[in-house]
Amino acid sequence: MLKIVVNATKGGVGKTTVATNIALLLAQQNKRVWALDLAGRSRMGNFLKSIDYFANDRNKIDIRETEPLPDNFPGGNNYDFLVADTDDYYEVPAAVVTKRGWRLIVPVVPEYDPIGLEDIVKETASLLNFGLLIDIVPKARIIVNNRFPNHDYEQPYEKVSKLLQNSGIDEFLSPDWLPFVSLSPLDFTSDEIFSQSLRSVLAELDM
Numbered sequence: 001m002l003k004i005v006v007n008a009t010k011g012g013v014g015k016t017t018v019a020t021n022i023a024l025l026l027a028q029q030n031k032r033v034w035a036l037d038l039a040g041r042s043r044m045g046n047f048l049k050s051i052d053y054f055a056n057d058r059n060k061i062d063i064r065e066t067e068p069l070p071d072n073f074p075g076g077n078n079y080d081f082l083v084a085d086t087d088d089y090y091e092v093p094a095a096v097v098t099k100r101g102w103r104l105i106v107p108v109v110p111e112y113d114p115i116g117l118e119d120i121v122k123e124t125a126s127l128l129n130f131g132l133l134i135d136i137v138p139k140a141r142i143i144v145n146n147r148f149p150n151h152d153y154e155q156p157y158e159k160v161s162k163l164l165q166n167s168g169i170d171e172f173l174s175p176d177w178l179p180f181v182s183l184s185p186l187d188f189t190s191d192e193i194f195s196q197s198l199r200s201v202l203a204e205l206d207m
Contacts, residue, residue, distance in 0.1 A: 001034070001076040002207060004083045004103045005069065005096050009123045010116040011088040014107045014145040014178070019085035020044045020186045021198055022105070026081050027053035028189065034060045034076070036084040038067055044085045047186045069093055081207075097131035097138035103205045104140035107178070109147050110156035118163065125167035139205050142169075143197075144177035153177055176200045 006019040023035045037045035045063040048054040096102045131138040164170040176197045181188045188194045
């Protein structure tokens with residue numbers, strides 16, 4: 001079972017949206033998905049309860065509001081993927097970037113709270129550079145999430161790219177970005193551009 005953790009040390013950047021849509025896309029591909037909701041308010045878990053793909057024994061909804069990431073996953077062999085949504089101030093264990101079978105996805109919103117963006121980059125750099133320090137290249141991607149309408153996605157993308165370059169982690173920036181989507185939360189899978197961008201990010205991480 002591959003384990004995907006969606007994390008950023010700032011609220012409002014789309015962690016729950018990204019995690020929910022990854023879980024949905026994988027389930028739509030007939031993958032067996034364990035949706036683990038560690039975030040406050042449990043929005044992903046509660047939303048997926050209304051989705052047919054998760055109304056059976058094939059896929060699992062596991063709500064553990066604000067709890068840490070478990071050390072082990074009994075029954076994990078029954079699933080292809082675990083998708084974990086995390087809280088704003090959740091500390092990602094080093095295992096996520098140092099052990100096989102883990103993936104880390106970090107959404108950022110460049111148009112929203114510049115200080116928060118810098119904090120995300122700083123915390124993410126600390127984690128990823130720890131992996132690089134011990135000669136392990138983490139399976140991680142930072143994805144620009146455009147939560148606001150914008151006719152020029154290149155400019156916010158370049159802003160993030162420069163910040164990552166300054167922190168030495170620009171190699172982890174996905175060449176794709178998530179477009180603004182004018183749909184009701186949380187299911188954006190009907191938007192082909194959004195879905196294709198998210199599928200591309202998963203492909204970059206060998207999924």
